[in-house]
Amino acid sequence: MMKIMKSSQIHSETPIEASSAVPRRSRLQEFWRLLKGNSLAFVGLIIFVLFFCAALAGLILTSGTKPVFDPAMVRLQEKLLPPLSSPNLETLRPEEIPKLGVYLFGTDDLGRDVFARMLQGAWVSLTVGFVAVGIAVLIGIFMGGISGYFGQGHIRVDQILAAFVLLLGGGLLAVGAIFSGSALLLIGSAYIFFSRWLKKGLGKQPPPKWMKVFFAGVISIDTLIMRLVDIMLCFPSFFLILTVVALLPASMYNIMIVIGLTSWMGATRFVRAEFLSLREQDFVTAARALGVSNWRIIFRHMIPNAIAPVLVSATIGIATAILTEAGLSFLGFGVPPPHATWGNILSDGKRFIFDAPWLTFVPGFAILLVVLSFNLFGEGLRDILNPKLKERY
Amino acid sequence: MTNNTILKVEGLKKYFPVRRGFFQKLIGWIKAVDGVDFEIYKGKTLGLVGESGCGKSTTGMLILKLLEPDEGTIIYQDQDIIGLSQDEMKPLRKEMQIIFQDPFGSLNPRMTVGQSIEEGLRALGVKGHVDRKTRVSNLLEMVGIGPSTADFYPHEFSGGQRQRIGIARALSVKPSLIICDEPVSALDVSIQSQIINLLKELQAQLGLSYLFISHDLTVVGYISDTVAVMYLGHIMEYAPADELYDNPLHPYTLALLSAIPTPDPDDRHELKALAGDVPSPFNPPPGCRFQGRCPLVEARCREEEIELYKVNEEHTVRCWKVIR
Numbered sequence: 167m168m169k170i171m172k173s174s175q176i177h178s179e180t181p182i183e184a185s186s187a188v189p190r191r192s193r194l195q196e197f198w199r200l201l202k203g204n205s206l207a208f209v210g211l212i213i214f215v216l217f218f219c220a221a222l223a224g225l226i227l228t229s230g231t232k233p234v235f236d237p238a239m240v241r242l243q244e245k246l247l248p249p250l251s252s253p254n255l256e257t258l259r260p261e262e263i264p265k266l267g268v269y270l271f272g273t274d275d276l277g278r279d280v281f282a283r284m285l286q287g288a289w290v291s292l293t294v295g296f297v298a299v300g301i302a303v304l305i306g307i308f309m310g311g312i313s314g315y316f317g318q319g320h321i322r323v324d325q326i327l328a329a330f331v332l333l334l335g336g337g338l339l340a341v342g343a344i345f346s347g348s349a350l351l352l353i354g355s356a357y358i359f360f361s362r363w364l365k366k367g368l369g370k371q372p373p374p375k376w377m378k379v380f381f382a383g384v385i386s387i388d389t390l391i392m393r394l395v396d397i398m399l400c401f402p403s404f405f406l407i408l409t410v411v412a413l414l415p416a417s418m419y420n421i422m423i424v425i426g427l428t429s430w431m432g433a434t435r436f437v438r439a440e441f442l443s444l445r446e447q448d449f450v451t452a453a454r455a456l457g458v459s460n461w462r463i464i465f466r467h468m469i470p471n472a473i474a475p476v477l478v479s480a481t482i483g484i485a486t487a488i489l490t491e492a493g494l495s496f497l498g499f500g501v502p503p504p505h506a507t508w509g510n511i512l513s514d515g516k517r518f519i520f521d522a523p524w525l526t527f528v529p530g531f532a533i534l535l536v537v538l539s540f541n542l543f544g545e546g547l548r549d550i551l552n553p554k555l556k557e558r559y
Numbered sequence: 560m561t562n563n564t565i566l567k568v569e570g571l572k573k574y575f576p577v578r579r580g581f582f583q584k585l586i587g588w589i590k591a592v593d594g595v596d597f598e599i600y601k602g603k604t605l606g607l608v609g610e611s612g613c614g615k616s617t618t619g620m621l622i623l624k625l626l627e628p629d630e631g632t633i634i635y636q637d638q639d640i641i642g643l644s645q646d647e648m649k650p651l652r653k654e655m656q657i658i659f660q661d662p663f664g665s666l667n668p669r670m671t672v673g674q675s676i677e678e679g680l681r682a683l684g685v686k687g688h689v690d691r692k693t694r695v696s697n698l699l700e701m702v703g704i705g706p707s708t709a710d711f712y713p714h715e716f717s718g719g720q721r722q723r724i725g726i727a728r729a730l731s732v733k734p735s736l737i738i739c740d741e742p743v744s745a746l747d748v749s750i751q752s753q754i755i756n757l758l759k760e761l762q763a764q765l766g767l768s769y770l771f772i773s774h775d776l777t778v779v780g781y782i783s784d785t786v787a788v789m790y791l792g793h794i795m796e797y798a799p800a801d802e803l804y805d806n807p808l809h810p811y812t813l814a815l816l817s818a819i820p821t822p823d824p825d826d827r828h829e830l831k832a833l834a835g836d837v838p839s840p841f842n843p844p845p846g847c848r849f850q851g852r853c854p855l856v857e858a859r860c861r862e863e864e865i866e867l868y869k870v871n872e873e874h875t876v877r878c879w880k881v882i883r
Contacts, residue, residue: 448665449675452725455623456732457652457682466678470669 200550207546213539221292224285234265235282238504244269244277246522272524274514280528283506287529290507291536294422294491295484301426303480306433311464313391313434314441320383321390328357392438395431403428407490408499416502421494425487432483433476440472474551481544485537492533508533565736565768566599566622571631573614573621577841589841591617593792594631596867597785599736602762604769606783606800608776608815610837614792615772616660619738622770623655624648635736653683656729660741662721666713672699672724673709679731698727703757719750723757730761738770743778755782776815780804785873788812791840791848794867798874808876810853847877855880 201208227234243257249272253263264279271280335350407424414420444450445468453463488508494500495509496516503510508529515525572595574588592614599605607615620626622633624640633640640651659665666675673695680691696706702723713721722742729737739758743751755778761767773779779786779800786803788796788811796809807813814833833852838844844851850860859879867875868882 448659448661449667451620451625452657452659452665452728453667453678454625455652455655455657456679456728457649458678467667467670471667 204546210539210542221288225289228286237282237286241277247273287507297422298425298487299483302430305430310434310437314438317388485540567634571595603784606779606786609789653732656734662718702727
């Protein structure tokens, strides 16, 4: 690397003018070139695209009042048929005959078409993966960004008290004590609103001694957020999810949100670490010297430099979220029946693992394939996002 | 304060707290900048010389208010900027700019060169995509790089070219004062002179003032009108460049000057190399800051704190030898 730099420096001071005449690749072409160079990532992307198409098709073909593939259609006389077996046309009513003419992945113990159920479950897996990871990454960037960029600021005693008053008020309001709850909320927000003027009103003169305790900084924002992350990481998150899911009404959206809310810690740590090192870099100092606003520095200068490891961990996080959902469904805490997910197909199938192994292998293999493809693509994305690997000619 | 002074710094101090232990107890201060005074005139260059760790770069950061000074005054064109908040500083950000030492870390690796320079134009309030693009081309041309390179990423340039881009970015907001924080120390010697000449040309063309921070007395002597020699947060000698090079008075300046390599292999003058390293600014020696390494040290240097002494109208020194 150094050698290349040195040799280019010697003849470098002539402007690189000639290069502009050569047609340049666009960003998308560049992305495509790098992706093709990385065959594993390419395979990952192809599997992901197929999975995405399947999930979309599943959403369209298995929902509605008269779906093309009905995942809930029970045909007890056709139960536990192996894959690729054809239905017995004599015993079925015309609307019960599968549209493909065969049971592609066989049938389960109630004679439901496993192919239709897999299609329906694909959409669940996809949305759970993306929504949960989306929530986790957003929280992670927000918390990590605050911790890394503004982390040196201290939270004062009065701010903690105000937050406490607000929390207490909110709690009382939720319990039902409307009058005292809203009074506390009002006091808390009024204090936060007026504390700016309180500080300005005091001006340069030091506040009296009893107030000094009040304004003392207790804990830095960075410490607060990072200890929160540590506490969250202490919980075995799967059991935390189980507890929360047991308390909440079972629905797909609750599960997505709960998985998202329990998996933001990794992203927070990544973003914080990146921000801490980026904040000291000269180009950030230069941006500050130019008078660029804090928000623009964070979003335009720092996040693009910090996002690569987060995106990579997010693609792997999607895989984990799909697995978590499958695990929850397997334990019976997941998306409620009759909606099929890969996890509950797997869990229903385990009772017939010797009689009907396809009930375990089909969803198991699908989960394996999708998780693997996300991991491979995530690895490849790390290289693709590196601007130093770009070639123009 | 005369009319052609652009920046006047008086008694500038920056102490960094040192904290140890579980309760983060304050155990002392690092006196990075400990009472620095100087003046920069319009269209002129002040060179700030010293070893690493003597507080040169910190001084630059303090002037730009990228660090909050603890004490002193910084008067920029009749306005004391020391008490200004970051918001109040905003209009002044366009007046003062900085060029960095490291040409690799000073440009955002994920922004094209054009985008980096446009950040300044945005801050200046240049509206309109086309307008900004032409300005970027003009700026790149001004620093001697083809304007068509605006769409390239920083890693596609060499060190010298990146330094030019850094200069173009600093110029994008039309500043009057530029703080050059060791702008050539990371470059090859052949490229150093190109960048220095570019800085000189731009000064003549745009009437810029420079605070030129460096550890290289040759470079500083070439570009500066006035030179301040800094050691452990103190200014040791302050004089016009010619006077300082012809008639250096402080033993530290003498040692620095004797360390300049000469191109003549037969010129084997005695090297007045200094023994030891710069002491830690955490625990500076009592008396004169330089006493631990000074060849001419005497009892008084170890006891009494010494002030800057005016030798003549323009030349000041912090040494007992001169006063006697």
